[in-house]
Amino acid sequence: MKTKTDVLLGLQWGDEGKGKIVDVLTPSYDIVARFQGGPNAGHTIEFGHKKFVLHTIPSGIFNRRAINVIGNGVLIDPFVFDREIDSLSSSGVDITANVLISRKAHLILPTHRLLDAVYEKAMGKEKIGSTLKGIGPAYTDKTARKGLRVGDLDLPDFDKRYRKVRSQHLKLISLYDVDFKNIEIEGMSFEIYEKRWLEKLKRLQQFKKTDSEYYLNEALAQGKKILAEGAQGTMLDVDFGAYPFVTSSSTTTAGVCSGLGIPPSKVGEVFGIFKAYCTRVGSGPFPTELFDETGEKLREKGQEFGATTGRPRRCGWLDLPALKYAIMLNGVTELKMMKADVLSGFPEIKIATHYKINGQLTEKVPFGAEKENTEVVYKTFEGWNESLEEMTDFDNLPKQLKTYIQFIESEVEIPIRLVSVGPNRKETIIR
Numbered sequence: 001m002k003t004k005t006d007v008l009l010g011l012q013w014g015d016e017g018k019g020k021i022v023d024v025l026t027p028s029y030d031i032v033a034r035f036q037g038g039p040n041a042g043h044t045i046e047f048g049h050k051k052f053v054l055h056t057i058p059s060g061i062f063n064r065r066a067i068n069v070i071g072n073g074v075l076i077d078p079f080v081f082d083r084e085i086d087s088l089s090s091s092g093v094d095i096t097a098n099v100l101i102s103r104k105a106h107l108i109l110p111t112h113r114l115l116d117a118v119y120e121k122a123m124g125k126e127k128i129g130s131t132l133k134g135i136g137p138a139y140t141d142k143t144a145r146k147g148l149r150v151g152d153l154d155l156p157d158f159d160k161r162y163r164k165v166r167s168q169h170l171k172l173i174s175l176y177d178v179d180f181k182n183i184e185i186e187g188m189s190f191e192i193y194e195k196r197w198l199e200k201l202k203r204l205q206q207f208k209k210t211d212s213e214y215y216l217n218e219a220l221a222q223g224k225k226i227l228a229e230g231a232q233g234t235m236l237d238v239d240f241g242a243y244p245f246v247t248s249s250s251t252t253t254a255g256v257c258s259g260l261g262i263p264p265s266k267v268g269e270v271f272g273i274f275k276a277y278c279t280r281v282g283s284g285p286f287p288t289e290l291f292d293e294t295g296e297k298l299r300e301k302g303q304e305f306g307a308t309t310g311r312p313r314r315c316g317w318l319d320l321p322a323l324k325y326a327i328m329l330n331g332v333t334e335l336k337m338m339k340a341d342v343l344s345g346f347p348e349i350k351i352a353t354h355y356k357i358n359g360q361l362t363e364k365v366p367f368g369a370e371k372e373n374t375e376v377v378y379k380t381f382e383g384w385n386e387s388l389e390e391m392t393d394f395d396n397l398p399k400q401l402k403t404y405i406q407f408i409e410s411e412v413e414i415p416i417r418l419v420s421v422g423p424n425r426k427e428t429i430i431r
C-alpha cells in the first residue's frame, strides 16, 4: 500500500467551512470522497465571482482532474441530487464524468422525508431541529436492515421493494397524531413530490456506480491520493454529540473507515477544521452561546445563516473543552482555523477554557444537557480593528490575532497551519 487517505472534517457543530477548504486542497489529491451524511450538509465554495452550495456531491468537483466519490456511508436523495446537478450544469460544470457513486449508498425515500417531519412535529418543543431531509429515518432503516440502496435500482423487483417499504412507513406515520396530508416536501404535496422523486431515479441511474471500497483501496495501492470529506461536525456525531441533539451518522474519523471501506491503518493526516468562534443550527446544548448584541454581531458579520435551510445560526465564543474533545476523538494532526476575519472589530474576544459543573471546574464535555448546573469559564483577549481582507501572509496578521492563535495552539498542542480570512478560495493563508 503506497499511500494513505487524508481526512478533512469539522470539529464543531458543522458549517465550519469544510467545502471551502476541500476545494482549496483538491489540487493535491486525485480523489475526493464523502463518507457520511447526506443532503443535510451544505458546503459552500466561492471562487472568482461564483458561489456554489453542494449537498451530496464532494467539494472536489471544481477541479477537473479529481474524481469525486459518494461513499457507501452517504445517503442520496435522487430529487435533491438532481437539483444539485442542474444547478452545477447551468453554471457550465458537467459532473457526469467525474462522479462515482457507491452501490451501497442508501436512498432517502419520500416517506423518509415525511417521517422526519412527523417525528419533529410530534416532539413539539423538544424537537431536534432536523434539516428535514430524511436523514434520521433513512439511517434508521439502514441499521434496521430495511433500507434501499443505489445498487438496488438495478434489481428487476425494485418497484415492489419500494412499495413495501413505503407502505410500512405510511403505517408507522398513521400511529402519530399528525395529519401528514398537510406536510409539504420541497413545497409540494407528498403525492406530487413522490411522482417527481420517482422520475429523478432515471437521472441517478445515468451516473457511474461502483463498489467504492474496491475502487478506493485499489487507488491507494496504485499510489493515488485520496481526501475524505466530512459532513456535519464532531459535536453532532451520533455517539459523541449531545445526544439526542445530533445527526444520525458517525461524523468522526471512525466514520471514514465504515463510510468508505478504508481500514484504520490507511488513514493518514487528519485535518480538523474549526471556526475562530462557534455556531450551531438546530436545538441542543451550546454552552458558549451568546444571546446579546455580540452574538448578533457575530451572526451579521459572519453571515451565519444555514447553507441548506437558511435558518439563522446560533453564535458564541470558541469552546476549548469541546475543541479538545473533538481533537482527541478524531486524532487530528493539523488544524485549520476559519473565519478569523469575522472577529475584526470586536473590542474583546473570549475563549471558554473550562466548564464549572455543580461548582467543580472541568475541561471535560459533560454527558448531556446539564445547562442549569453548567457555568462557563472564559479567558478574555484583546481584539483588533484591522480588516483581514487581502491579507496573504501570516506574519502580517494583527498581533492580537496571533496571540489568540498561539493561545489555542498552546492549549491543544496541535499546529494551526491554515487561517481563513474570507469565503473566497484565495482568501486563505497557509503557514
Ligand code: GDP
Pocket: 010, 014, 015, 016, 017, 018, 019, 020, 041, 042, 043, 044, 045, 046, 301, 302, 303, 306, 307, 338, 339, 340, 341, 342, 420, 421, 422, 423, 424
Ligand atoms: P461547511 O458546511 O463546513 O462547508 O460550511 P458552510 O458552507 O455551511 O458555511 C461556511 C460559510 O462561511 C459559507 O458561507 C462560506 O462561504 C463562509 N466562509 C468560509 N470560510 C470563511 C472565512 O474564512 N471567512 C468568512 N467571512 N466566511 C467564510
Ligand code: IMO
Pocket: 010, 013, 014, 015, 016, 037, 040, 041, 042, 043, 128, 129, 130, 131, 132, 133, 134, 135, 136, 230, 231, 232, 233, 236, 245, 246, 247, 248, 281, 282, 283, 307
Ligand atoms: P454541514 O455538512 C450544521 C444539524 C441540524 C440539527 C441536527 C440533526 O453543512 O456542516 P439532521 O438533518 O441531520 O437530522 O439534523 O444536525 N445539522 C447540521 N448543522 N451543518 C450541517 O452540515 C448539519 N447537518 C445537520 O441542524 O440540529
Ligand code: MG
Pocket: 014, 015, 016, 041, 042, 043, 044, 307, 308
Ligand atoms: Mg454547511
